[in-house]
Amino acid sequence: MEPSYGAGSATDIAGTAPLAVAELLPALQTSDERKNWRSGERTPLSQFQSYCILMAKLRWEAAREQIESFRGKRIPVTTSAEDSACHSLLSTCLQLTQMERTYFSLNFMLPKAFFRKENTLLLSYSQIKSELCRLVDVNSESMRSCTAEDLRRRFIDLVSARVSLMNVYSAFSTNNLGLLNELCMLINVLASVEEMLWSSRKHDCMASLFELVCGEVRLLRLLLEVQLALLRCQFLPSLLKLKDVCERMRQWFNSVEYAKSRCKSSNSFFRFPSSTRNSSMQLCEWLEHLYWLLLSKFSLYFYDTLSAQCSNADVEHTVAAIKTPNFVHAFFNFHRKSDACFIALIVNGTSCSDSSTGSGYSLEDADGEGGGELKRKFPVLFRTGADKSEFERLFPSLSILIQEAAESNFPNDRIKYCHDSRLSKSLDIPDVFCASGGVQHLHGAGISSEVG
Template sequence: MQLKMANSNAQLTSIPEQSILEVYFLALGQYNYDRAKEQAEKEREAMRSASGSASWFWVNTLGMLSRLAVAEKNYASLTYLSPKWFGKKESMKLTYSSLVTDLGSMEQSGAGQTGQAQQTEVLLAHICDQIRHFCEARTETVEFYDKLCPMGNQRTDVDYGELLSTVDGLIATHGHHFHHPLLIPIKQRFTLELEVLQGLLKAHQFMLDWQFLPTLLQLHNVHSKLENLGANIRFKEGKKSGVVIPSKAVGVPPLYQWLARFKAAQVSKFSLYFHDSLSKQALSTSEFKGHLANLLVDHRAKIIAFSKKADALNVSVVYDTNNAIEVFKGHGYHHPYSQHEVPTGLDSYPAIFSYPEEKPIRLWPMVVMLLNSKADELTDLDRVIYSFDKTQSMTYFITRLEGRFSLVVIFNSKKSERDSYIKSFMQEMNMLLRGSNIFASLRLGHKN
């Protein structure tokens, strides 16, 4: 079988259709869908006009390629996920499913040809079969993105493990298909897209377990793959230099922009969860603040601004270490084989970020008590828990961000339970840190 494939690939280099296919797939791999469609249709019309010399198989193949270019443009635009798109996912899946059926018929017709005169059809049939595998993979990625959209409105924890398993499955199932040399441009783009998603989901999983180095390595890996995925795109810098915004003038697909924003949101969250460790690596405080200001969201600045305006005594992100995968070792680097005791009591709820710098130790028993006694209510991620301690005249607001992380705001005076400024701040932080706005933006075909 491998020998047959090798022979087919070798012979394809001599057929005149190769140059057309090379230009077409290169354009498709560079997001230039209109050029790819124009190339296929132009050649198709030329073949039809040639009296008696047109190969019906080649003409039909060009028709398939034209349809594929349209499908790929719609896929990358994310418009099929918008509520305004009639039929939504079903329409996009139907487009690819129809191509799968027609390409399968083409492959069978061409593969059955014999004789020297039919060698071109045999080789083109092999290409059609490869494209069919690609379209089958696309139907599954369409389903995946459609599955992500409603998670933006989900009020409970997103099962990132399940999402990661789905992406892993897509890579394992389709990673070795559509491998023909001519299809390398779309093969690379398909693989990089899934690997970026895979890396972002892994980074999120590591952050949920508060693992600094594994998260950092995944984000670095995603950064490299995004650069490769956008290698043929001209960029312009946004207002924040840390967020590269693709130029709309060159028709950059919203799908790529969404992946870039997903990564930028993860980096922003990483900067808050591991603020202490990162700040110690900067040459100066001003330099570190400058780096944070260039992120998609400067969570630290938002917390400080809120704290000053609301006159909060303390704002902390609290991590529940109970039953964690790894023993909590505190901020900074630790040797992987170093031994640490499992935190107990109040120490099992450290403040991984706190403003002002230190958590209020004398009030921590109350914080831990509320986190435990209100655990059932905190499963609703949109809920903000309110508690006023009359004996100490302290007001507590708590919301769970995601997983083991909670946001706690403390005031040394009585505050109204319905204080809109406080609740809106906590709900906004909740939305930003758990990434619901990123998933919701898929449904809207969000462009940034």
Template sequence: MEKEDEFLHSFFTYISQICFEKAKELIEREKDLHKSPLNAAWYSFLNFLQQLALSEKSYIEIGFLQTKNKGFLRKDNSLRAIYESMKIDIRKLEENFKVNNKRVQNYCQNIYQFLSAKINLIELYEKIYQMGIGKHSRYLELLNFTENIIQKNALCFTDICLTPVKAVFNLECEILQQLFKALTELQRLQFLPSLVLIHGAHTRLNAWEGRIQKESWKLGFLKNNPSPALLQWLLKLKGIVLSKFSLYFHNTLAQQTTPNDMRNICVKLQHDHYQKMVSFQKKHDAAYVILLSDNQVLYDTTDYDSFPIIVSYPPKCPPHLETIMRMISENVSDLVIVDKIVHKYSSQEQRTYVITTVEPNIYLVIIFESKKFEKEAFIENFISEICINLRCTKVFTNLKYNIK
């Protein structure tokens, strides 16, 4: 490996390991060796790498969605704009090396591709955030966007010097792909595909964490070197998806262990949705709290006795299933509205039915054996919390608002 190759491979290894101080020191040492005017082009290239390291540090801390001081006649200084500007700069550097150093020219071409790929990912995270604001569950749209990024960049920045960042880029894309795919399979109530995909995301997250070298690059030595913000967010997203899986397939999972063990497993999850259903039912004297699907969902279960109930507390099948399905059919125009809660009181049955759409074809239903008034806070708060977490909208918007 040539000296320049070794230097660049070390630089991109440090970047992939989130060791930005070591990357900075490496560049400073290299700059000290090339202060001569004869090395002006290489010196400019080193300055560019310094900017790249700063940009990558901002990226891994989710700096790409933070609010910037942009206004009339003010330059856009968002991370996305910085990457775009750097693409222009690296093209100029590439021209400088075209005659004298074909190897460095090739580095420039690969770095240009790398910058384009990072912009693609920023566009994806912007899309995720916007979907969270809109409270919609179009996971297939996010999955298609992610897979397009993977396909578009499969043969890009493949130079051996960029191998470390290429590996991390692939892991990041595959984690998102696995989780969005799992969410689409959960909407279809597919047990085994969802489980395999969540495990796939878990394995890749572990692989990425294993690449990170502990370095005191975070502010303060008392913080015990926490993982970078982007990795923390991806871990949180996986936890949300796993919590959703545990609710949608609670009955299936409960058959594999004892009730006590099942409770102990669920309490360790990011959200124990089932226990929240149980607590609400007991505290507010609801007859039933039910998650169910209409008949448009494809099932992978032969347990037709519980069809189309996903999970219910109390666990026995409620006797009002036909009434519920009729109410869903009659109120379909209201139920397609995000966060719309339909209240129906049956004077004949002396029951109140509260229905909302969690995501397409999946509904949350609460039944009371008495009359309940609309807009009762304890009902609305419970429904809001469980829907936000099952749709993943809170974790999507946390990309911007809850990053320290």
């Protein structure tokens, strides 16, 4: 049976000896304890360190058993402040064990309408943080040993980081991550959390546990920085950050043994094909899904740039290797099934004050065909269909219609249909951020088809 979030009554604990702070903390180890450690007996300190290591590897059941087996051997002494502090810390460990298990099972890919448990878990984290802060205020002057107080403060930092991370994850479904200011705000929040946890990464007992949280914070911050670079249409920063994300994600997944939990089951009586058993760590799956989403957006925005730097076979092989969603294939398939002359993904940069906006390597067009100012205001990220000369002939009309569609801001109609009688073309200008994975900086795409 899984432990509840409640701490439990200390009077229910049976044992043979009272619990003292010195039994948990390295600074207060006695010579007898060090002698027992040399003789091979596990000391309370090593058990607490083992608990943190097990938690860092997401082995919650083993971590719970570690604390419960140690606490069950001690009789609580209600008149001892040190004993009360130690049992309070042990209760905190048990509560965090269950909450961490629930935290990593959160599935942020589900719509908000589904019960995703984050509200209940966020309340539990907030309650344990309030209780720890209360104990710190009460015992700050009366406690002779500052080590138990230090552990409490470390737990407060740990829980505060979890609360901040959950708020950032929840912001993905409520905030407009296509707006630079909101995205920068979330990045700053994660940077402040990482700075808060920096000193605790070298803690004697809890270093492994804090390294787990810091690794997650760094990974999520890098993912948001990739999104920010994509919004600014920066080719090289996006590429370098995606490479960094790939390496850090691999390291973090290996540290929590995430890959090992995604094994295949083939023991079927009827010898059906083997099926993959989904991992219970859905938060890791969500982070992996976000990485592939950003990689797919990168391959779409800079498809022309990548094509110019390598062979067509290499480009097609790279694009085909991208997992779902694959936006390049989606655009090509849509064009193949429709009667459109071409499909283009165009940035509306008229209201963008960011001077870093530019596609590819931000080099000037080598063809020298002019239209430099218009191309700077409306960079073309992706185009498929009609030849370049036909597209260039329609581009001035497209830029005007895209700007008009953005300014009209129809709440119930995301596509603006219009007809250019001079060119004998019908033009559809949709809001591209609905179809390209949440990049609201791209205000419009042009779809042109023949009429008559």
